[in-house]
Amino acid sequence: MCLAVPGRILRMFEADDxxxxxxxxGGVVKQVCLQYIPDAAVGDYVIVHVGFALQRLDEESALATxxxxxxxxxxxxxxxxxxxxxxxxxxxxxxxxxGDSMTRTSALSxxxxxxxxx
Amino acid sequence: xxxQTTTTPPTIITQTTDLQTTTSRADPVDFNGWACPVPxxxxxxxxxxxxxxxAMSGELIEHLFLPAFGDAAAAELGDSAVLPAPGGRLAFSTxxxxxxxxxxxGGNIGDLAVNGTxxxxxxxxxxxxxxxxxxxxxxxxxxxGINRIxxxxxxxxxxxxxxxxxxxxxxxxxxxxxxxFINTAGIGVIDDGVDIRPSRAAVGxxxxxxxxxxxxxxxxxxxxxxxxxxxxxxxxxxxxxGLVQAMIATGADIHVxxxxxxxxxxxxLNEIAKAxxxxxxxxxxxxxxxxxxxxxxxxLGLDPxxxxxxxxxxxxxxxRDAEKVLAAMQGHEYGKEAVVIGRCGADHRGMVVARTALxxxxxxxxxxxxxxxRIC
Amino acid sequence: MKYLEEFSNPELAGKLLDRIxxxxxxxxxxMEVCGGxxxxxxxxxxxxxxxxxIEMIHGPGCPVCVTPLEIIDRALAIAAxxxxxxxxxxxxxxxxxxxxxxIRIKSxxxxxxxVYSPLDALKxxxxxxxxxxxxxxxxxxxxxxxxxxxxxQAKRLGIENFSLLVSHVLVPPAIAAIMESPSCRxxxxxAAGHVCSVMGTTEYPALAAKYRVPIVVTGFEPLDILEGxxxxxxxxESGRYEVENAYARAVTTEGNTxxxxxxxxxxxxxxxxxxxxxxxxxxxxxxxxxYAQFDAENRFDVRGIRTEESTLCRSGExxxxxxxxxxxxxxxxxxxxxxxxxATMVSSEGACAAYYLYRRLELTxxxxxx
Numbered sequence: 001m002c003l004a005v006p007g008r009i010l011r012m013f014e015a016d017d018x019x020x021x022x023x024x025x026g027g028v029v030k031q032v033c034l035q036y037i038p039d040a041a042v043g044d045y046v047i048v049h050v051g052f053a054l055q056r057l058d059e060e061s062a063l064a065t066x067x068x069x070x071x072x073x074x075x076x077x078x079x080x081x082x083x084x085x086x087x088x089x090x091x092x093x094x095x096x097x098x099g100d101s102m103t104r105t106s107a108l109s110x111x112x113x114x115x116x117x118x
Numbered sequence: 119x120x121x122q123t124t125t126t127p128p129t130i131i132t133q134t135t136d137l138q139t140t141t142s143r144a145d146p147v148d149f150n151g152w153a154c155p156v157p158x159x160x161x162x163x164x165x166x167x168x169x170x171x172x173a174m175s176g177e178l179i180e181h182l183f184l185p186a187f188g189d190a191a192a193a194e195l196g197d198s199a200v201l202p203a204p205g206g207r208l209a210f211s212t213x214x215x216x217x218x219x220x221x222x223x224g225g226n227i228g229d230l231a232v233n234g235t236x237x238x239x240x241x242x243x244x245x246x247x248x249x250x251x252x253x254x255x256x257x258x259x260x261x262x263g264i265n266r267i268x269x270x271x272x273x274x275x276x277x278x279x280x281x282x283x284x285x286x287x288x289x290x291x292x293x294x295x296x297x298x299f300i301n302t303a304g305i306g307v308i309d310d311g312v313d314i315r316p317s318r319a320a321v322g323x324x325x326x327x328x329x330x331x332x333x334x335x336x337x338x339x340x341x342x343x344x345x346x347x348x349x350x351x352x353x354x355x356x357x358x359x360g361l362v363q364a365m366i367a368t369g370a371d372i373h374v375x376x377x378x379x380x381x382x383x384x385x386x387l388n389e390i391a392k393a394x395x396x397x398x399x400x401x402x403x404x405x406x407x408x409x410x411x412x413x414x415x416x417x418l419g420l421d422p423x424x425x426x427x428x429x430x431x432x433x434x435x436x437x438r439d440a441e442k443v444l445a446a447m448q449g450h451e452y453g454k455e456a457v458v459i460g461r462c463g464a465d466h467r468g469m470v471v472a473r474t475a476l477x478x479x480x481x482x483x484x485x486x487x488x489x490x491x492r493i494c
Numbered sequence: 495m496k497y498l499e500e501f502s503n504p505e506l507a508g509k510l511l512d513r514i515x516x517x518x519x520x521x522x523x524x525m526e527v528c529g530g531x532x533x534x535x536x537x538x539x540x541x542x543x544x545x546x547x548i549e550m551i552h553g554p555g556c557p558v559c560v561t562p563l564e565i566i567d568r569a570l571a572i573a574a575x576x577x578x579x580x581x582x583x584x585x586x587x588x589x590x591x592x593x594x595x596x597i598r599i600k601s602x603x604x605x606x607x608x609v610y611s612p613l614d615a616l617k618x619x620x621x622x623x624x625x626x627x628x629x630x631x632x633x634x635x636x637x638x639x640x641x642x643x644x645x646x647q648a649k650r651l652g653i654e655n656f657s658l659l660v661s662h663v664l665v666p667p668a669i670a671a672i673m674e675s676p677s678c679r680x681x682x683x684x685a686a687g688h689v690c691s692v693m694g695t696t697e698y699p700a701l702a703a704k705y706r707v708p709i710v711v712t713g714f715e716p717l718d719i720l721e722g723x724x725x726x727x728x729x730x731e732s733g734r735y736e737v738e739n740a741y742a743r744a745v746t747t748e749g750n751t752x753x754x755x756x757x758x759x760x761x762x763x764x765x766x767x768x769x770x771x772x773x774x775x776x777x778x779x780x781x782x783x784x785y786a787q788f789d790a791e792n793r794f795d796v797r798g799i800r801t802e803e804s805t806l807c808r809s810g811e812x813x814x815x816x817x818x819x820x821x822x823x824x825x826x827x828x829x830x831x832x833x834x835x836x837a838t839m840v841s842s843e844g845a846c847a848a849y850y851l852y853r854r855l856e857l858t859x860x861x862x863x864x
Binding site: 474477479483490 | 607
Binding site: 002003004005006007008016017018025026030033035036037038045047049050051052054055057058059061062065066069070072 | 495496497498500501503506509510512513528530583610611612613614634636637639640643647650651686687688689691692714717721742743744745746750752753756
């Protein structure tokens with residue numbers, strides 16, 4: 001459920017005593033009810049579901065999350081595999097070296113048609 | 119489709135573009151710019167008499183349709199058009215157009231009626247020559263709207279280089295039509311040595327598309343009641359016969375041509391895969407989807423691969439000919455953004471599979487019925 | 495679209511997948527609650543790219559799939575009545591009732607219209623004062639505020655010819671019901687991001703503690719889902735069972751209080767029968783007494799309809815994650831998206847439809863296809 005997408009408020013207006021807006025979804029503009037986000041302002045990003053803004057999109061949070069994802073790989077390169085390290089310290093085998101085999105190739109190389117190899 | 123970098127986002131078109139609602143039956147008709155509207159001044163709308171075959175029908179044809187068709191009309195007003203028999207194999211196609219709304223960003227049902235049949239002929243490699251146009255008009259339809267449609271038909275036929283040689287007009291009771299229904303049938307000729315049909319798709323063929331997808335469907339949806347949204351996207355309706363001739367002129371052995379109209383690229387590729395019993399592999403990242411089409415589809419929960427196109431073609435070409443055909447497409451007005459989108463293979467024959475951007479894969483299935491916006 | 499595409503970045507997806515592969519050492523069964531999450535997982539091929547030890551169980555978070563058969567049949571009965579304009583989200587049009595569906599009603603002459611928003615239905619009611627306009631108000635907590643505002647407007651503006659056919663379902667009772675099921679294999683949940691945009695995350699810690707399951711709120715783009723799975727696996731591997739918000743850009747702990755206030759006014763809790771699952775107490779919302787006159791079930795006499803499910807259909811077991819779609823004998827044969835026996839094959843994010851559309855390739859024996 002819940003197909004909701006982020007858009008930017010272009011203008012706000014009242015209709016039938018209800019706070020309405022026009023929201024821009026990357027060049028596609030739609031009328032959106034803002035009654036549930038009473039302190040919204042033009043230029044804000046909101047998450048819109050069936051013509052209603054349900055939440056403001058926290059841009060700082062979005063950028064921080066993406067930055068965290070970027071850093072994931074870097075940390076591994078800098079510090080090695082944290083789990084392998086922890087396992088070693090606990091005197092256990094490193095994870096991923098036994099049981100089901102996991103062939104890890106980059107997502108960019110793509111699978112054969114008989115299923116992904118990862 | 120040119121890059122859309124709009125600094126002023128579009129406002130929403132809130133009127134519906136139905137003939138019945140935008141032009142009330144009592145609106146005075148602006149006859150300026152009409153070729154010869156004199157006898158029609160008495161009635162600004164269609165009445166049953168216009169379909170009766172008598173004087174009123176004649177007036178409608180002589181003073182609305184023929185002038186609107188302009189140079190493309192070659193009608194002698196006999197019961198049938200008598201034409202010289204072209205040499206070579208004949209291609210013959212028909213299509214009916216019942217699209218609503220009839221007027222949409224960038225065009226109207228008249229453009230579709232001509233380009234649709236021109237393209238059907240072109241997809242067999244034919245050079246389209248003649249078109250018939252048959253109208254079923256609902257009583258009460260505004261003449262001004264019919265004039266706009268007929269004018270579009272005239273312009274589209276001229277642009278495609280086809281002659282409008284015969285036609286028909288009928289009127290149905292109010293409430294039994296939907297404004298305007300149009301049927302066009304077309305005759306074309308296929309040159310020797312050209313053999314283009316779905317069953318010729320072969321393992322190893324390169325699959326190409328002439329330009330960005332999903333444009334027409336999004337343009338239509340943007341003014342459909344209940345879904346309206348503002349966008350600068352306009353229909354891509356265009357005649358592709360010139361493009362096809364440029365591709366044939368390279369001397370390449372083109373196997374299949376298909377214009378992905380209803381059901382989009384997905385429907386066309388699935389039909390070809392089944393007809394030729396080949397598997398088709400697409401690469402999602404290579405699909406040319408304009409940003410605004412992608413955004414509109416995200417908003418409504420639609421798959422761009424299932425959205426209609428009216429001015430694009432898909433080509434299946436053997437590997438050795440792919441480069442020169444692609445170059446010919448890119449050198450033509452309607453193929454400037456042509457790209458390779460996939461290949462035919464021997465795996466999963468009869469099915470179309472796409473490699474996702476993440477590296478997984480998914481089956482691209484035949485759409486079932488009309489694509490509907492979803493909330494889930 | 496800004497703040498959407500960035501969360502599909504394949505390189506970053508690769509990094510997240512690497513972390514998941516590195517972290518997972520044992521078999522884990524994780525349920526994604528929301529049909530939108532299922533759709534995203536299957537459509538991007540995420541389930542193929544996860545380590546074999548991680549099993550994604552597709553949950554019942556598809557309101558189209560779980561809308562009770564009785565309500566579907568009532569909707570069809572109302573839509574078939576002359577003078578009625580029946581408005582619905584597109585999702586519901588092909589859902590099979592006991593005997594037909596909305597598309598067939600439409601082709602038989604019923605005025606059935608697809609809308610994007612319930613406000614569009616209200617507009618149609620204003621423009622057609624001599625017709626009865628009914629809106630099919632289905633959905634989870636995400637959609638409820640929209641339906642609530644619409645009927646609130648109808649009452650305030652006196653749009654008497656408008657009514658709402660309500661069938662809302664709630665996530666937390668569904669999680670509880672799944673965990674109470676004796677054959678439950680679920681060890682963790684990915685909670686639905688947009689449900690939580692509305693309701694916040696305060697209902698989940700009690701569930702996590704009671705059933706000892708990690709609950710991670712995720713968004714719907716590939717990176718969102720992968721991050722949710724990554725955090726879930728880390729919890730599982732270290733024996734934790736906490737609630738985490740992995741969709742902070744759209745979810746706050748308290749949720750949208752303005753929406754919640756409206757929901758309290760317009761709706762009240764009720765028991766609901768989830769199609770294919772059965773009755774889950776207190777798992778739904780119906781219109782409160784203050785809005786009774788806008789309730790389509792009161793306005794139209796639609797009692798006494800005989801409902802009958804297909805005997806072949808095993809939607810319920812699929813919805814509870816007890817079987818996979820292809821384990822049903824009717825899958826791909828008697829039951830296809832063109833001829834669905836149950837709702838899970840209709841909705842694009844019903845697990846059966848998702849499997850049929852995207853996974854037929856691996857599930858059919860080599861050399862043949864469904």
